[in-house]
Amino acid sequence: MGQWQTLDHTADLALRVWGADLEDLFITAAQGLMSLITDPTRLRAEQTRTLELTAPDVETLLVDWLNELLYLSECHHFGFAGATFHTLNETTLQAKVQGGPWPGYTSYVKAATFHNLAIHRTTSGYETELVFDT
Amino acid sequence: MTSKQDFKRITPYIWELPREHHPQMRVPARVYGSAQVLEMAFRDKSIEQLINVATLPGILKYAMAMPDVHQGYGFPIGGVAAFDYDRGIISPGGVGYDINCGVRMLASFIEAEEIAPYLDALNLALYQHCPSGVGEGSAVHASQKDLEAILVQGAEWAVKHGYGTRADLERTEDGGRIPGARVEAVPKRAWERGLTQVGSLGSGNHFLEIDVVDEVYDADVADVFGLRRGSIVVQIHCGSRGLGHEVCGQYLRQMQDAPRKYGFSIADRELVAAPVDSPEGQNYLAAMAAAANYAFANRQVLAHQVRRTFEQVLAGKVRNWELHQVYDVAHNIAKIEEHTVEGRKVKAVVHRKGATRAFAPGHPALPGVYRVTGQPVLVPGSMGTASYVLVGTEKAMQETFGSSCHGAGRMMSRNQATRERHGAEVREELRQQGILVQTGSLKGLAEEAPEAYKDVDLVVESVVGAGIARKVARVRPLAVIKG
Numbered sequence: 204m205g206q207w208q209t210l211d212h213t214a215d216l217a218l219r220v221w222g223a224d225l226e227d228l229f230i231t232a233a234q235g236l237m238s239l240i241t242d243p244t245r246l247r248a249e250q251t252r253t254l255e256l257t258a259p260d261v262e263t264l265l266v267d268w269l270n271e272l273l274y275l276s277e278c279h280h281f282g283f284a285g286a287t288f289h290t291l292n293e294t295t296l297q298a299k300v301q302g303g304p305w306p307g308y309t310s311y312v313k314a315a316t317f318h319n320l321a322i323h324r325t326t327s328g329y330e331t332e333l334v335f336d337t
Numbered sequence: 338m339t340s341k342q343d344f345k346r347i348t349p350y351i352w353e354l355p356r357e358h359h360p361q362m363r364v365p366a367r368v369y370g371s372a373q374v375l376e377m378a379f380r381d382k383s384i385e386q387l388i389n390v391a392t393l394p395g396i397l398k399y400a401m402a403m404p405d406v407h408q409g410y411g412f413p414i415g416g417v418a419a420f421d422y423d424r425g426i427i428s429p430g431g432v433g434y435d436i437n438c439g440v441r442m443l444a445s446f447i448e449a450e451e452i453a454p455y456l457d458a459l460n461l462a463l464y465q466h467c468p469s470g471v472g473e474g475s476a477v478h479a480s481q482k483d484l485e486a487i488l489v490q491g492a493e494w495a496v497k498h499g500y501g502t503r504a505d506l507e508r509t510e511d512g513g514r515i516p517g518a519r520v521e522a523v524p525k526r527a528w529e530r531g532l533t534q535v536g537s538l539g540s541g542n543h544f545l546e547i548d549v550v551d552e553v554y555d556a557d558v559a560d561v562f563g564l565r566r567g568s569i570v571v572q573i574h575c576g577s578r579g580l581g582h583e584v585c586g587q588y589l590r591q592m593q594d595a596p597r598k599y600g601f602s603i604a605d606r607e608l609v610a611a612p613v614d615s616p617e618g619q620n621y622l623a624a625m626a627a628a629a630n631y632a633f634a635n636r637q638v639l640a641h642q643v644r645r646t647f648e649q650v651l652a653g654k655v656r657n658w659e660l661h662q663v664y665d666v667a668h669n670i671a672k673i674e675e676h677t678v679e680g681r682k683v684k685a686v687v688h689r690k691g692a693t694r695a696f697a698p699g700h701p702a703l704p705g706v707y708r709v710t711g712q713p714v715l716v717p718g719s720m721g722t723a724s725y726v727l728v729g730t731e732k733a734m735q736e737t738f739g740s741s742c743h744g745a746g747r748m749m750s751r752n753q754a755t756r757e758r759h760g761a762e763v764r765e766e767l768r769q770q771g772i773l774v775q776t777g778s779l780k781g782l783a784e785e786a787p788e789a790y791k792d793v794d795l796v797v798e799s800v801v802g803a804g805i806a807r808k809v810a811r812v813r814p815l816a817v818i819k820g
Contacts, residue, residue, distance in 0.1 A: 211750040213381045213408040262606070263593060270586055277471070277579065278530060308471045309780055310751070311540040313434040313582040317589060317606035318410035334410045336434045336582075337541055337751065 205231025205328075209239070216312060216335045223328040225261070226288050229268055229296070232333060233283050236269055239335065240312050241282060247303030248284040254298045261293040262320045265331070268296060269315035280305040312337055339384050341375060344368065350802035351736075353399070354388070361392040361604065369737065370404035370799035377748065377791065381408035383415075389604035390418050394612075395425020397678050397685055401737055403692050404799035405746030405791065409433075411607030414691035414747075417740040422673065422684040426601075426610035427618045429592065429625070431688035432671050434585040436625055437632035438543075438576030439510075439667040440715040440743075441640055442726070443660040444563040445570065445647075449549040449815070451655045452569055457773060459650045460547065460816040464775035466642045467545055469538040469820040476536025476642050484531055489518050491630030492665075495637035501644075501662075505637065507704045509665040510694060513633040519623035523580075524587040527624075530579030531631055536638035540778065542785055543575040543820035545643070546717075548724060548812035555809045558710045558728055562663050564810045571660060572724060572812075573639050574717055575820070576669065577632035584628045588621045613686050622671070629670060636665055663726070664713035668693050668743035674702075676738050687738045695729035695741035695806045714806045716797060718745045720774070720817045721767055721787030725797050725808060732804035741806040745793040751784040758783045767817070776819035785819060 205222035218235045222228025237243050254271060258264035275281040282305045290297040318334040344352040347367075352375050354366040366387045368375050378384055383406045390412055391400035397419045406415035411430035420426050452459070468474030477500075479487065487494045492506055492513025506512050538545060553559045553566045564570065577584075595611040596603050603609060611617035644660050651658040671688045678685075696703055696712040703712055714727040722745070733739050749757075760779025763786045767774050776782045800806050 209752055211752055213750055214414055214747045215410055216751060259593065263590065267590070274526065278526075308540075308778075310784070311471045311781075313541075314586045316410040317430075317593075317609065319605050319607070336410060 207231050207235030210332065212334060215337050218333045220333065221328065221330050225329060226291050228322070228329040228331065229265065229291065230286060232265060232269060233272055233286070236272065236312070236335070237283055240308055240310050241306050242309060245306035246282045246284040248301035249303035252281065252300045252302070254296065254300050256296040258294055261322055262317070264294060264296055265322065266315045266317060266320065273312060273314065276305050282306055310337065339388065341379060344375060350799055359388055362388060363394070364391050364396050365399050366391045367399040368402045368406065369803040369805060371802060373795065374404045374799050378402060378406050380748070383408050383413040386411065386413040387416065389608055390416060392604050393418070393420070393426055393428065393608065393610060394601045395421040397421055397683065403740065403742040404796045405691070405742040405744050407746045407748065409690065411605055412688070412690040415742060416690045417688065417692045417737055419676065419685040419687040419738045420613065422613050422686055425613055425686060427613045427621055427671055427686050428608055428610035428688065429585050429588040429621055430607040430609060431690055432585065432625060433669045433690055434582040435576035435669055436581035436584060437629035437667045438669040439632060439636065439665060440717055441573040441636045441665040442663040442715050443571040443640060443643065444663050445568055445660050446657045447569040447655050448567055449569060455650055455654060456547070456816055459646065460773050460775050460818065462646045462650050463545060463643060464818050466646045467538060467639055467818065468536065469818055470777040471540045474537055475534050476638050479532055479535045481532070484528060485520050487535065487634045488520050488523060488627035488630055490514055491633035492637040495634045495641070500638045500641035505640065505662045507706065508662040509633060510667050513637060513665065515626040515629045517623055518626035518630050520627060522620045522624040523627050524583055527580045527583035530583055534578040534580065535635060536642060537578060537635070538575045538639065538818070538820040539578050540781060540820040544720065545818040546572045546720070546814050547816040548572060548814050550810050551813040552811040555807065558809045561706065561710050562713055562726060562809060563661055564663065564726060570663070570812055571643055572715070572717055573636055573643065575635060575639065577628040578635065580631050581628040584624045588624060592617055592621070625671060629667060633665065664715060666693050666715050674738070685738065687740070689740055691743045692740045693743045694739055695727070695733040696739045697729050697731040697734045714741050716742055716744060716793070718793030719787040719790035720785060720814055720819070721770065721772065722793050724812050725793065726810045726812070727797070727800065727806035728809050730804060730807055733806060737805050742796055742800050745790040745796055747789055748791050749789040754786050754789040755780060755783045758786045772814050773816040774819060782819055
């Protein structure tokens with residue numbers, strides 16, 4: 204089970220995320236992001252959307268994944284509640300994303316950035332830090 | 338580890354980190370501000386980020402931090418960097434997600450005492466007529482064809498459609514229309530997001546504010562700007578909304594491979610860049626211009642909404658409720674400009690990431706009305722303190738590619754601000770100071786609490802000390818709408 208923690212950043216929002224494997228890291232990063240911008244207790248897994256992303260490397264794939272979830276919340280009022288991955292490797296993501304009506308923003312995030320982005324392998328899995336432009 | 342001792346004091350307000358400090362630096366880095374400003378820049382990663390900017394190809398003179406500098410996500414906020422058009426790069430991260438975020442100021446002949454009885458009603462009406470917060474509320478229902486025209490024509494589109502006058506365009510940076518915009522360079526999702534947000538403030542640090550001019554430092558210039566002590570002004574702070582965020586995000590991603598392709602290295606992936614004259618660079622410039630034009634149109638429509646609201650609430654109650662534009666400045670932008678570097682004219686791409694253009698008197702880019710005075714530089718402070726109107730100087734042309742600060746600059750994280758303050762408490766404190774607040778988000782209000790920002794007086798003192806702008810007037814808030 205992954206974990207995330209918020210980090211202080213002068214102007215923006217930042218998270219440190221740990222995951223046992225890539226799937227765990229991606230899910231936990233998404234949960235962390237949701238906790239920054241909405242009340243996560245009000246997210247409901249009522250519908251499913253299929254998502255397919257490809258990227259040149261795993262960091263870009265993570266940024267794409269989070270920005271896709273931001274786009275779904277802002278433009279389709281779809282709040283992320285969970286996901287089941289069909290494929291997740293360094294360059295490809297195929298997932299069924301569960302979610303429901305967007306419960307509303309507590310804070311607004313414009314985008315997940317590439318700032319100093321690197322996904323590190325650790326003895327217990329994966330770790331990364333993410334900065335979000337607010 | 339860089340420390341304050343590594344900086345050389347050029348003047349009491351200019352500090353330089355020599356190029357030799359880091360093997361990858363191509364030029365020195367400079368911080369414009371007092372010793373205290375320099376010291377504050379070490380509280381977060383501002384200096385580290387400034388050093389990273391100094392490593393980018395084709396950078397001219399220095400990587401520069403204005404006195405309101407703080408940590409960003411790639412470039413520091415309050416960062417200025419100019420790149421040689423032929424040898425240098427363009428960096429979407431050096432402009433940021435909110436392309437052409439900027440400030441517009443409208444001045445009036447209304448006295449503060451005249452407006453006092455109607456301030457509450459006026460602020461409420463502005464809140465109703467100027468959509469704010471996250472979401473799709475917008476003052477204009479734009480069609481696909483409208484959006485296409487907005488992306489190319491910017492504020493001109495808005496004026497053609499009855500949202501303002503030609504005089505507004507004259508008093509907008511670049512006439513409210515940046516040339517070179519190409520609609521086909523704008524990603525599909527940016528279109529989708531742009532359609533529903535023309536004429537909206539957005540959230541975060543965006544605001545609409547009614548202020549009173551409480552100090553005039555240069556009466557002649559203030560007179561040309563239309564600013565008189567005791568009179569009311571309005572400030573509008575917003576940008577290109579979701580359309581700009583999408584343009585930035587998509588081009589950052591598309592350019593990830595460009596440094597390898599063009600044979601240079603970057604210290605941070607958010608600083609990804611492409612040669613200005615490459616297909617990647619040109620496409621981004623065309624998309625950025627389109628997003629910047631969207632932002633000019635957005636502020637133009639909002640200014641129209643403000644004027645309508647003033648008329649609706651104040652007609653027959655005050656002598657003259659008209660609002661005339663002082664200026665509209667962009668503070669997240671990359672501009673193609675000509676500057677003099679070591680005695681020769683250079684075509685440069687000047688990135689201003691949280692920095693304001695501050696052109697000197699006589700500059701050909703300025704409209705006739707401001708050719709003698711220099712360009713108005715709008716510096717909003719926090720909502721509990723004050724904002725300044727400055728004017729550009731020749732020293733700014735020589736030192737900072739005609740650039741100055743863009744605000745007070747944050748010094749406290751949003752997390753810390755919300756840990757320490759409650760929105761309702763901030764609103765009550767402001768009310769006790771005579772400042773009315775309308776907001777859809779009390780948490781957002783806590784994040785923007787005045788103490789989360791540097792002291793704007795200190796920042797402006799540094800700007801003046803460094804000579805990169807002069808003080809014209811100070812305005813104090815009376816009523817605020819927080820996005």
